[in-house]
Amino acid sequence: MAEIKQTSLYEYHVQKGARMEEFAGYMMPIVYTSIPEEHKAVRENVGMFDVSHMGEIIVKGNDALKFVDHVFSNEITSKEAGKVVYGMMLYENGTIVDDLLVYKVSDTECFLVVNASNTGKDYLWLVDNTEGFDVTVNNRSEDYSQIAVQGPEAEKKMLEVFGLDLSGLAFYTFGNYIILDNMVLVSRTGYTGEDGFEIYGDHQAIREIWDALDRNQVLPCGLGARDTLRFEASLPLYGHEISDQITPLEAGLKMFVKFEKPDFIGKMELEKALASGLTRRVVGLELTEMAIPRQGYPVMKNAAEIGYVTTGYLSITLGKPIAMAMVKAEYAKIGTEILVQIRKKQVPGIVRDKKFLQKNYKK
Amino acid sequence: MSKVLEGFYYSESHEWVKPSGDGFALIGITDFAQSQLGSVVFVDLPEVGQQLEKGVEFGAVESVKAASDLISPVSGVVVEVNDDVIGEPELVNQDAFAAWFLKVKLDQPKELDTLLKKADYEKISG
Numbered sequence: 001m002a003e004i005k006q007t008s009l010y011e012y013h014v015q016k017g018a019r020m021e022e023f024a025g026y027m028m029p030i031v032y033t034s035i036p037e038e039h040k041a042v043r044e045n046v047g048m049f050d051v052s053h054m055g056e057i058i059v060k061g062n063d064a065l066k067f068v069d070h071v072f073s074n075e076i077t078s079k080e081a082g083k084v085v086y087g088m089m090l091y092e093n094g095t096i097v098d099d100l101l102v103y104k105v106s107d108t109e110c111f112l113v114v115n116a117s118n119t120g121k122d123y124l125w126l127v128d129n130t131e132g133f134d135v136t137v138n139n140r141s142e143d144y145s146q147i148a149v150q151g152p153e154a155e156k157k158m159l160e161v162f163g164l165d166l167s168g169l170a171f172y173t174f175g176n177y178i179i180l181d182n183m184v185l186v187s188r189t190g191y192t193g194e195d196g197f198e199i200y201g202d203h204q205a206i207r208e209i210w211d212a213l214d215r216n217q218v219l220p221c222g223l224g225a226r227d228t229l230r231f232e233a234s235l236p237l238y239g240h241e242i243s244d245q246i247t248p249l250e251a252g253l254k255m256f257v258k259f260e261k262p263d264f265i266g267k268m269e270l271e272k273a274l275a276s277g278l279t280r281r282v283v284g285l286e287l288t289e290m291a292i293p294r295q296g297y298p299v300m301k302n303a304a305e306i307g308y309v310t311t312g313y314l315s316i317t318l319g320k321p322i323a324m325a326m327v328k329a330e331y332a333k334i335g336t337e338i339l340v341q342i343r344k345k346q347v348p349g350i351v352r353d354k355k356f357l358q359k360n361y362k363k
Numbered sequence: 364m365s366k367v368l369e370g371f372y373y374s375e376s377h378e379w380v381k382p383s384g385d386g387f388a389l390i391g392i393t394d395f396a397q398s399q400l401g402s403v404v405f406v407d408l409p410e411v412g413q414q415l416e417k418g419v420e421f422g423a424v425e426s427v428k429a430a431s432d433l434i435s436p437v438s439g440v441v442v443e444v445n446d447d448v449i450g451e452p453e454l455v456n457q458d459a460f461a462a463w464f465l466k467v468k469l470d471q472p473k474e475l476d477t478l479l480k481k482a483d484y485e486k487i488s489g
Contacts, residue, residue, distance in 0.1 A: 019401070035427040227428075228427060292404070292405055294430060343430075
């Protein structure tokens, strides 16, 4: 059993009385006061998350772009430096190694941000695929702390607290900034469906920035609210909507797969899957009676199991029981009536789109 | 530190029972249980007339993150369901001992003696 790690903000979380749980090898704050309160702060105002558990991997070398485009479902070579691109790394069979953000630093360097629970696996996957490419791959996760400042007031707060004007930083771009005399990387990205920023820096820098935000009434939010927020924005989570058993096409993430690229790992199998038609897909569900559909609950139709819930909640913003679910393709049509098995009851619902709420990005 | 009150009987699965006279009793969950759950958003309860069996699941109390089964601490028939708690589940977080779930007609009032009293429950809900 590996030792459970602490982020650089661990002491803060404990002092605040957060409920701490082990997640991906780290003791992380799940909730400080209440998930609905933290969730609403991000939807309506601004909140901040310690996401230092996320993995940071740096790819450098003459073939950096060529290499990333070989292992990445989306495309980076044609983008300008300073862009952030979301996509996935795929196995040869088209299922997902991980989803990630690629920050294009220069023509010879990319900064990859991956899921905490997959960092080790991703690093090995990258290294295993470097043959024939002039690149070095470095797992720098231990050197970085990361926080996310999210919500409609995030930009104003960064100006107010640090005098940092981020109004010129476009959605899915990043830059290096000096905050409190520390050089940090700031991107206009997040995992909540709201405007906001992710800040990467060394541990001391991130602690100072976090403390300054804390003194200026930015509410700390735990992983509990992070999940309810990403879910309402129908953003996938590895192990739920995507996994090493699920392809991006089944997960509804085709727009992040660039079939125009000459080659990338997994392309051939995905093309075959497209040609033969999908057998299952991730859909939205809305229950028409009050109950809460949770991960793993069976989705039923005509007394047969046709799928399972991948994530479900009583939506905090909408007040309705909604879910994402993997169902057989023939039942994926919007409006299809289904049942969700919840304990001893079968609760009726319908297949709906995944636009549970309007994303509030500043583009 | 969560509250434990006198005059209530407790189960090891963190339900409470309070006798209300004439062989009837109220059932709810303890302050310790609500503090462990966090924000309660839904309470799934049986209907009036349903038979409860001691030690058997009869519903669930759900927080934002998880569903937690309710295990009946006694046997009896449901005679009333607290609609206030169904409409406002956060009442459970505000005062778990006031936010009763069900009123039951006990099959055997003596069954209460098999449950924990305040001092014993305090030991398992530290």
